Amino acid sequence: MSKVVTLHTPAPDFSLDDHTGKQFRFSDYCGSKNVVLVFNRGFL
């Protein structure tokens, strides 16, 4: 059970294309809003 993300450390930045195909950069949100990152279990 490796815990890659540690409390009270900077969240790793990343960039992905969103569901509309637009580029999304995590750092665009970070620093201005709280962010709830949800890692889903797959669509049912």
Next chain:
Amino acid sequence: MAQLRLDYSKFKAEDAEILVVGPESASQFAKYWDENDLPYPGLPDPKHSVLKRYGQEVNLFKLGRMPAQVIVDKHGMVRYVHYGKSMSDIPSNKELLSILTGLNKEHRDSSGLSSPLHLDMISKTEETREEAD
């Protein structure tokens, strides 16, 4: 994931954005988002680059990914991490919202110094205490 939509306005009120990351393809995401009319961004990660960096567990026996949630505050710091132990091990919206309320209060009260309040609350089960002199 769809449960989050029910309380989306409450998350907004806490100045929080929800981001959903998953291993499905861009077209599967587009279809699902279209069908369910989800108001927050969906981030397809078919190469698992972000999923791996954030340490989402994969249960090989159940052929599925364990759900995980991470809350990042306005300073870009990780303040809450929950790795599901089973497919249904997902914190309630209420629990997530109360953490956000705490973060916002702290953000208003302090000049940016983070308090150990949530660390203590959240990681008590993982903590190992050592006596140091």
